[in-house]
Amino acid sequence: MKIAFTTSGNGLDAPLDSRFGRAPNFLVYDLNNETFEIVDNQQNLNAAQGAGIQSAQAVARTGASAVVTGHCGPKAFRALTAAGITIYTTEAATVAAALADYQAGALVETAAADVEGHWA
Amino acid sequence: MILAVASGKGGTGKTTVSVNLARSLDVETQLLDCDVEEPNGYLFLDGEAGGSQEVTIPVPLVDAALCDGCNACGKFCEYNAIVSFGKIPVLFPEMCHGCGGCMKVCPRRAIQETDKRIGVIETMRSGNITLDYGLLDVGVAMAPPLIRAVKKRIRNNTPVILDAPPGTSCPVIAALRDVDFVLLVTEPTPFGLHDLRLAVDVTREMAIPFGVVINRLGIGDERTHDFCRKENIPILMEIPDDRGIAEAYSRGELIVDAYPEYRNLFQQLFGRILRLAQQNVTDDTSERRSNAR
Ligand code: SF4
Ligand code: SF4
Numbered sequence: 001m002k003i004a005f006t007t008s009g010n011g012l013d014a015p016l017d018s019r020f021g022r023a024p025n026f027l028v029y030d031l032n033n034e035t036f037e038i039v040d041n042q043q044n045l046n047a048a049q050g051a052g053i054q055s056a057q058a059v060a061r062t063g064a065s066a067v068v069t070g071h072c073g074p075k076a077f078r079a080l081t082a083a084g085i086t087i088y089t090t091e092a093a094t095v096a097a098a099l100a101d102y103q104a105g106a107l108v109e110t111a112a113a114d115v116e117g118h119w120a
Numbered sequence: 121m122i123l124a125v126a127s128g129k130g131g132t133g134k135t136t137v138s139v140n141l142a143r144s145l146d147v148e149t150q151l152l153d154c155d156v157e158e159p160n161g162y163l164f165l166d167g168e169a170g171g172s173q174e175v176t177i178p179v180p181l182v183d184a185a186l187c188d189g190c191n192a193c194g195k196f197c198e199y200n201a202i203v204s205f206g207k208i209p210v211l212f213p214e215m216c217h218g219c220g221g222c223m224k225v226c227p228r229r230a231i232q233e234t235d236k237r238i239g240v241i242e243t244m245r246s247g248n249i250t251l252d253y254g255l256l257d258v259g260v261a262m263a264p265p266l267i268r269a270v271k272k273r274i275r276n277n278t279p280v281i282l283d284a285p286p287g288t289s290c291p292v293i294a295a296l297r298d299v300d301f302v303l304l305v306t307e308p309t310p311f312g313l314h315d316l317r318l319a320v321d322v323t324r325e326m327a328i329p330f331g332v333v334i335n336r337l338g339i340g341d342e343r344t345h346d347f348c349r350k351e352n353i354p355i356l357m358e359i360p361d362d363r364g365i366a367e368a369y370s371r372g373e374l375i376v377d378a379y380p381e382y383r384n385l386f387q388q389l390f391g392r393i394l395r396l397a398q399q400n401v402t403d404d405t406s407e408r409r410s411n412a413r
Contacts, residue, residue, distance in 0.1 A: 056203075082210040
């Protein structure tokens with residue numbers, strides 16, 4: 001199973017980006033073989049509207065079945081849910097910390113969008 | 121003659137100029153309030169309501185029985201208003217521009233149109249003025265289709281004064297498209313000048329002839345006048361920063377009612393606009409003629 005983390009960097013030590021729709025990169029971690037790949041989300045940074053929906057499509061294309069981020073807006077939430085992707089929000093500082101929390105079962109599944117649209 | 125009254129930002133006196141100008145003309149005049157997020161021209165007019173019409177845009181409706189989740193619709197939609205993840209698509213109607221594209225590209229003909237209300241157009245009669253104003257529903261971010269619906273009301277045989285939304289974004293472009301002349305209302309302050317420059321850029325880009333009205337002359341500085349002189353932009357009227365005018369405004373009264381001498385000034389303003397618009401038409405034709413040669 002794969003999990004996508006929002007990040008501005010490109011390694012496990014990189015900070016976890018708090019925004020889902022406007023995160024520069026996704027670090028897609030494969031739990032089965034403990035490897036990861038970086039997926040560029042840059043084209044979304046300038047999207048006038050619907051960045052969260054485009055990000056959700058990008059995550060869906062990576063094959064991830066969960067996403068870990070800081071905040072998730074309502075449109076991204078609907079799109080991710082429709083794609084069957086589970087959303088976890090956390091305040092963990094780095095991707096590695098968020099991954100450790102996930103593996104320890106310390107992350108709680110988000111049941112609704114937690115911010116207004118402009119965060120998405 | 122379709123005249124748009126615009127400004128780089130709100131609160132410069134755009135509506136004051138539109139309504140006073142409309143009232144000053146001796147003929148039947150059509151006033152269109154295209155500031156659909158905050159129409160306020162009607163506040164200055166006493167009159168009888170002349171009806172109201174709902175405005176809708178077509179948004180997609182997907183038939184789950186026909187859809188196979190191919191996402192051709194999502195790939196097409198520029199606005200991210202529809203997207204499929206291998207199943208029946210998710211719709212975001214508040215982002216849909218009603219272009220109809222997804223319905224055309226759906227290979228399974230699974231998408232139909234359904235009407236979504238975005239606002240209303242209210243009509244009001246007051247003396248020589250027929251006012252049509254658009255009023256966008258709360259939470260709807262789709263001003264341009266409503267503005268276009270208001271502009272469909274344009275009649276050919278009367279002067280039309282169109283109060284444009286403030287700013288320089290899509291709604292402004294929708295309002296200014298196909299007008300004959302744009303009057304830019306500004307205040308002579310550094311902030312006013314900054315916004316005026318942006319508005320001038322948009323108007324020039326759209327190749328519409330334009331002129332400036334300086335409102336609240338006396339506040340601020342000379343830089344707006346200097347700018348207009350340097351850029352060869354005609355200043356067509358100046359309205360002084362006058363306590364009496366401000367008080368009339370706060371009572372919801374027209375300047376031309378409180379100070380009848382202004383009637384004449386607004387008529388002169390309209391005369392100048394007509395001449396400039398006319399000139400532009402002749403320039404255009406002579407240009408076309410010389411090109412043809
Ligand atoms: S294009 Fe038509 S068939 Fe394909 S996902 Fe969209 S609605 Fe379904
Ligand atoms: S009608 Fe146009 S804007 Fe609306 S969902 Fe379809 S393609 Fe997108």
